[in-house]
Amino acid sequence: MRQKKNVTFDDIAKYTGFSKTTISRYFNNPDSLTLENQEIISKALSDLDYKENKVARILANGKTEFIGIIIPNLMNHYYSEMLNQILLTYEQFGYKFLVFIGNEHEASERQYIQELLAYHIEGLIILSFTIPSRELADSGIPVVTIEREDQYVCSVNTDNYMGGVQATSLLATHNCDILIHINSPTPPEIPSYGRIRGFLDICEEKHLNHRIIYKVFGNTYELIEKNLREILEELEISYSGQKKGIFISNDTHANVFLNLLIKKYGTLPDDYLIIGFDDSPISREAVIPISTVGQQINKIAYEAVSLLVELMNERKKRKPVPLKEPIHKIITPILIRRDTTER
Amino acid sequence: MRQKKNVTFDDIAKYTGFSKTTISRYFNNPDSLTLENQEIISKALSDLDYKENKVARILANGKTEFIGIIIPNLMNHYYSEMLNQILLTYEQFGYKFLVFIGNEHEASERQYIQELLAYHIEGLIILSFTIPSRELADSGIPVVTIEREDQYVCSVNTDNYMGGVQATSLLATHNCDILIHINSPTPPEIPSYGRIRGFLDICEEKHLNHRIIYKVFGNTYELIEKNLREILEELEISYSGQKKGIFISNDTHANVFLNLLIKKYGTLPDDYLIIGFDDSPISREAVIPISTVGQQINKIAYEAVSLLVELMNERKKRKPVPLKEPIHKIITPILIRRDTTER
Numbered sequence: 307m308r309q310k311k312n313v314t315f316d317d318i319a320k321y322t323g324f325s326k327t328t329i330s331r332y333f334n335n336p337d338s339l340t341l342e343n344q345e346i347i348s349k350a351l352s353d354l355d356y357k358e359n360k361v362a363r364i365l366a367n368g369k370t371e372f373i374g375i376i377i378p379n380l381m382n383h384y385y386s387e388m389l390n391q392i393l394l395t396y397e398q399f400g401y402k403f404l405v406f407i408g409n410e411h412e413a414s415e416r417q418y419i420q421e422l423l424a425y426h427i428e429g430l431i432i433l434s435f436t437i438p439s440r441e442l443a444d445s446g447i448p449v450v451t452i453e454r455e456d457q458y459v460c461s462v463n464t465d466n467y468m469g470g471v472q473a474t475s476l477l478a479t480h481n482c483d484i485l486i487h488i489n490s491p492t493p494p495e496i497p498s499y500g501r502i503r504g505f506l507d508i509c510e511e512k513h514l515n516h517r518i519i520y521k522v523f524g525n526t527y528e529l530i531e532k533n534l535r536e537i538l539e540e541l542e543i544s545y546s547g548q549k550k551g552i553f554i555s556n557d558t559h560a561n562v563f564l565n566l567l568i569k570k571y572g573t574l575p576d577d578y579l580i581i582g583f584d585d586s587p588i589s590r591e592a593v594i595p596i597s598t599v600g601q602q603i604n605k606i607a608y609e610a611v612s613l614l615v616e617l618m619n620e621r622k623k624r625k626p627v628p629l630k631e632p633i634h635k636i637i638t639p640i641l642i643r644r645d646t647t648e649r
Numbered sequence: 650m651r652q653k654k655n656v657t658f659d660d661i662a663k664y665t666g667f668s669k670t671t672i673s674r675y676f677n678n679p680d681s682l683t684l685e686n687q688e689i690i691s692k693a694l695s696d697l698d699y700k701e702n703k704v705a706r707i708l709a710n711g712k713t714e715f716i717g718i719i720i721p722n723l724m725n726h727y728y729s730e731m732l733n734q735i736l737l738t739y740e741q742f743g744y745k746f747l748v749f750i751g752n753e754h755e756a757s758e759r760q761y762i763q764e765l766l767a768y769h770i771e772g773l774i775i776l777s778f779t780i781p782s783r784e785l786a787d788s789g790i791p792v793v794t795i796e797r798e799d800q801y802v803c804s805v806n807t808d809n810y811m812g813g814v815q816a817t818s819l820l821a822t823h824n825c826d827i828l829i830h831i832n833s834p835t836p837p838e839i840p841s842y843g844r845i846r847g848f849l850d851i852c853e854e855k856h857l858n859h860r861i862i863y864k865v866f867g868n869t870y871e872l873i874e875k876n877l878r879e880i881l882e883e884l885e886i887s888y889s890g891q892k893k894g895i896f897i898s899n900d901t902h903a904n905v906f907l908n909l910l911i912k913k914y915g916t917l918p919d920d921y922l923i924i925g926f927d928d929s930p931i932s933r934e935a936v937i938p939i940s941t942v943g944q945q946i947n948k949i950a951y952e953a954v955s956l957l958v959e960l961m962n963e964r965k966k967r968k969p970v971p972l973k974e975p976i977h978k979i980i981t982p983i984l985i986r987r988d989t990t991e992r
Contacts (some may be wrong), residue, residue, distance in 0.1 A: 379733065381930070386729035390722065393750045397757075402764065405748050407736045414740075421745065527934050565936045572915035587724070591870050593908045593936055 313356040322350045369622070373614065374422035375405045376415055378434045383558070383586045384603070385433060388452065391607030392431065398608075399615050401428075408434035419445060428621075429614045432459075435496075443632075448617035450610045455495045460617065462610040462635045463497040469599040469639040470504020470553075473581045476597065476647055477551030478512055480579055484545055485509055485516040488537060488563075489555040490523060498555070501583065505553060523559065534563050549577050557582035557589040560596050564646065568593055580646040595644035606637050656699040665693045712965070716957065717765035718748045719758055721777045726901070726929045727946070728776060731795065734950030735774060741951075742958050744771075751777035762788060771964075772957045775802075778839075786975075791960035793953045798838045803960065805953040805978045806840040812942040812982040813847020813896075816924045819940065819990055820894030821855055823922055827888055828852055828859040831880060831906075832898040833866060841898070844926065848896060866902065877906050892920050900925035900932040903939050907989065911936055923989040938987035949980050 315329045322329070324347065331338050332347045339347075350356075380386040393403055404427060406418040415436050422430065429447055435454040442449045443458040451461040477485050487505045492498055502518065509516035519537055523530045541550060554560040560582030567574055574580070574594050582589055585600030613633060620626050658672045665672070667690065674681050675690045682690075693699075723729040736746055747770060749761040758779050765773065772790055778797040785792045786801040794804040820828055830848045835841055845861065852859035862880055866873045884893060897903040903925030910917055917923070917937050925932055928943030956976060963969050 380723070380729045380736075381733065383726075383729075386723045386726075390724065390750060393723075393748055394752075396749065396761075402747050402768070404745050405736055406739065407733060409737075418739075425745070527930065562934065565934075568911070568936055587870065588931075591905065591908075593911055 313354045318350055322346055370426045371401050372427040373401045373403050374427040374430045375403050376408050376418055376432050376434045378408050384584055387603050388607055391604045395611040412436040428618045431610055448614055450614045452610055453497050460633045462606050464601045465636045465638050466498050466500030467504045470501035471508055472641040473553045473599050474505045474508035482551035483548035485514050485551045487518045487553045491520045531562050535566055538566050551579045554582050557584045557586040557598055561588045561592050585642055594646055597644045597647040598642050600640040600642045602637050609635050656697045661693055665689055713769045714744050715770040716744045716746050717770040717773045718746050719751050719761055719775050719777045721751050727927055730946050731950055734947045738954040755779040771961045774953055791957055793957045795953055796840050803976045805949050807944045808979045808981050809841050809843030810847045813844035814851055815984040816896045816942050817848045817851040825894035826891035828857050828894045830861045830896045834863045874905050878909055881909050894922045897925050900927045900929040900941055904931045904935050907935055928985055937989055940987045940990040941985050943983040943985045945980050952978050
């Protein structure tokens with residue numbers, strides 16, 4: 307792995323007797339040489355132990371094979387697993403990833419995008435939600451977003467509506483007295499708003515007693531626990547003795563809610579059914595494994611990179627055809643029944 | 650943010666009346682120009698709305714400002730939080746990160762390093778453990794490792810020995826009948842072996858009844874739970890009625906062990922004290938918050954990048970002075986007392 311002295315185009319030209327221009331053509335447009343000459347140069351590279359200088363090559367043909375990623379954080383398991391799956395696509399597509407953490411700072415994220423563009427990245431995958439899709443579409447390179455507002459750019463999202471339908475339908479089979487959906491305030495243009503629509507549609511279709519509780523939960527465990535404790539205390543009073551089917555918008559919150567009940571009762575009482583969303587590891591590892599709507603993160607990541615590669619390839623053609631409309635792919639979620647609904 | 654037509658050195662030369670060589674010197678060695686001429690060119694760049702082409706600049710001065718990272722996975726919260734903190738150092742140091750997931754495949758990791766070197770990265774941060782430090786030292790660029798075998802390269806690690814001493818000393822204050830350390834088989838050259846030495850030293854110094862249980866736990870939750878259940882069943886028989894102080898090598902395992910006890914008894918029985926390692930979120934969010942030895946991940950990440958930047962800067966000097974010995978920094982861990990030891 308020791309770095310050798312770099313072999314230059316000059317060296318290769320001297321060794322083969324070709325001009326430097328011919329060597330350059332070999333790297334940037336090999337088909338313009340005869341097969342025989344390609345083979346002579348290929349053999350010379352191996353004889354000279356040539357190490358490709360990709361930076362020089364980028365300058366020659368503009369292909370950096372870099373994709374920029376901006377992700378809000380890696381604390382949330384959904385994001386770290388998504389990044390994990392995106393990085394693993396290197397094996398299939400060969401693109402390298404320059405990664406930035408946005409932490410919801412709009413000005414920083416704008417600066418990161420400028421920095422990435424200065425490095426001639428070929429495409430962008432955006433999971434953070436601070437910069438409007440209108441502005442992302444103007445960046446001049448292909449963009450694919452995941453689970454954020456995506457009106458003007460291509461995207462891959464979970465079928466959130468179907469997920470909401472699945473979770474609510476499962477609770478509905480248990481003859482609950484009341485169905486409750488707990489979520490953060492979510493604007494309708496965000497894909498995850500579909501979970502709320504799915505919940506409402508099933509409740510209305512089946513004429514079920516229902517309620518949505520919106521709350522700003524905060525970003526720390528302590529705040530999330532405090533807010534969920536307040537909700538639990540209110541539910542204990544309002545629906546005492548009633549069978550409660552509770553659909554919580556993510557597994558992290560569902561687990562905190564479950565633990566509050568276990569601290570109080572030593573187990574999950576029979577009048578509570580709980581289902582989360584995401585299929586985070588915590589849903590499986592909880593004291594009582596939590597039913598959930600599983601997002602196919604590996605599939606979402608693969609489809610996002612695959613779609614971006616298509617857009618980048620189109621752009622490299624002599625006469626690229628611009629998209630008339632952004633492409634929005636949706637990936638079906640999977641209902642996972644565990645102990646918090648199956649008793 | 651729309652990409653404009655690139656302004657070239659030619660354009661700047663024409664606009665200012667300077668030669669292209671002078672413009673090039675402005676970018677690569679500005680101090681070789683007078684302050685007055687620097688200002689003229691600087692104003693021209695702004696007038697022309699010049700967008701820096703970093704790729705061209707890299708080719709001119711060899712400084713890519715790229716650091717490569719190879720990390721085993723992002724499933725383990727320790728790794729995802731470490732990556733998070735490393736990426737955030739962009740704000741201080743300006744280096745960009747090309748990230749690869751190794752997944753413990755030695756051949757892939759070797760290929761990733763070749764790929765990174767082809768892109769003229771300036772330095773490497775390695776958290777994966779498949780490639781011996783002897784080989785990493787031969788890569789020809791500065792390398793800093795975190796928590797892995799590091800004989801021939803610079804590294805930043807937690808003071809694992811001190812962590813083992815802290816955890817064991819805390820259990821020792823509780824007059825346990827037996828102290829038990831549960832860990833995976835760990836070779837002495839790995840930094841985390843210090844936890845085992847710390848445990849043994851305190852037990853021997855204080856003449857405490859003690860035992861180490863080594864077990865290969867596996868990589869899935871199901872395997873980890875199965876293996877810890879077997880350990881628990883054995884302990885329940887071997888030390889029935891005795892007060893057991895248990896130091897578990899990481900918080901993920903400590904949480905699974907705690908949950909097994911809660912499933913069996915509805916709470917943590919008085920004859921069990923538990924302390925983990927890492928201060929992962931799960932230790933705080935467990936049904937009963939778990940005492941732990943906190944790794945200062947933000948500090949480790951900062952020191953690793955900071956040390957790497959020093960090494961990279963030295964290498965850019967006209968007469969770089971090579972290190973006589975690799976530098977190994979250690980960061981003190983912090984004992985965190987929570988409910989599993991304070992009852």
